Amino acid sequence: MPAFKKEHPLIKTELHPRNKHRKRYDFGLLCEVSPDLAQYVSVNKYNDASIDFFNPEAVKMLNKALLKNYYGVNHWDIPVGYLCPPIPGRADYIHHIADLLGKSNRGNTLTGSAIKVLDIGVGANCIYPIIGVKEYGWHFIGSDIDTISVDSANSLIELNPELKGTIEIRLQNNPKHFFEGIIQTGEQFDLTICNPPFHASLAEAQSGTLRKLRNLNQKKIKTPVLNFGGQNSELWCEGGEAVFIGKMIKESKQFAESCIWFSTLVSKESNLKQVYFDLKKVEVTEVKTLEMGQGNKISRIVAWTFKQ
Numbered sequence: 001m002p003a004f005k006k007e008h009p010l011i012k013t014e015l016h017p018r019n020k021h022r023k024r025y026d027f028g029l030l031c032e033v034s035p036d037l038a039q040y041v042s043v044n045k046y047n048d049a050s051i052d053f054f055n056p057e058a059v060k061m062l063n064k065a066l067l068k069n070y071y072g073v074n075h076w077d078i079p080v081g082y083l084c085p086p087i088p089g090r091a092d093y094i095h096h097i098a099d100l101l102g103k104s105n106r107g108n109t110l111t112g113s114a115i116k117v118l119d120i121g122v123g124a125n126c127i128y129p130i131i132g133v134k135e136y137g138w139h140f141i142g143s144d145i146d147t148i149s150v151d152s153a154n155s156l157i158e159l160n161p162e163l164k165g166t167i168e169i170r171l172q173n174n175p176k177h178f179f180e181g182i183i184q185t186g187e188q189f190d191l192t193i194c195n196p197p198f199h200a201s202l203a204e205a206q207s208g209t210l211r212k213l214r215n216l217n218q219k220k221i222k223t224p225v226l227n228f229g230g231q232n233s234e235l236w237c238e239g240g241e242a243v244f245i246g247k248m249i250k251e252s253k254q255f256a257e258s259c260i261w262f263s264t265l266v267s268k269e270s271n272l273k274q275v276y277f278d279l280k281k282v283e284v285t286e287v288k289t290l291e292m293g294q295g296n297k298i299s300r301i302v303a304w305t306f307k308q
Helices: 027-034 035-040 056-071 085-106 125-138 147-161 202-217 240-255 269-281
Strands: 041-043 048-049 116-120 139-143 167-171 189-194 259-266 287-295 297-305
Touching: 027 035, 027 048, 027 056, 035 056, 048 056, 056 085, 085 125, 085 189, 085 259, 085 287, 085 297, 116 125, 125 139, 125 167, 139 147, 139 189, 147 167, 147 287, 189 240, 240 259, 240 269, 240 297, 269 287, 269 297
Parallel strands: 116 139, 116 189, 139 167, 189 259
Antiparallel strands: 041 048, 259 297, 287 297
């Protein structure tokens, strides 16, 4: 006998209206598009088709299917142990920030390769550029301090011909810098985006993972298994999210003439006060905070500009 079936809304209204993932996953369709996913799909205790989100390989296969079905990306993979991002949330960042850019164009969405975006910490998955190119045709520069991530992102571009010429990956040789060494003399960007390391230490990252997995599995778990993966530089940095963003804000002033909007994801609401303080110190001309709903969690994008 299946457990009492929970009623799920047909539409995830907390996601952006243009987000392609507002409906519940159609696993029949996804398995048809990507047959390798089928082995990970089963009927859960609520009599619904689903995957075990506790299983990193299952999560990766779901991502492959989503990218193939909704974005036409036929070849996508990541090295073992690297961050496998939840695609609906990543798409939301792109759509919300597209709205911000559109406000300077009488509310009309800006599309095409003339829009140039810098992704700080592009990762091995290259997910923000892929979605941005597929949804809006923007041109992306992706930077990362990790050579394996750079190689992986470049491999994804090579394997998917439609991404060639639209995404360029650059290695950041100095992990203390964000824009210096990446933005070249005379280069202009409409936007920068970033998904900062969330935690302040490895121990904190592991503790957060255990908490998340207990919620997913509803069992007591002692060994952290990263269902979404992630290397140290992807998950934590000294001082955590607030310190990382503070350093980015400080350096952004040096490149005030190189970019219209700088932006970053801020996962912890408690960090907003410090972020706003740091922005005030560098005398930005405007700050925008864009809220995003993802399941039971509220996240937000903070964007700033030095332009009048």
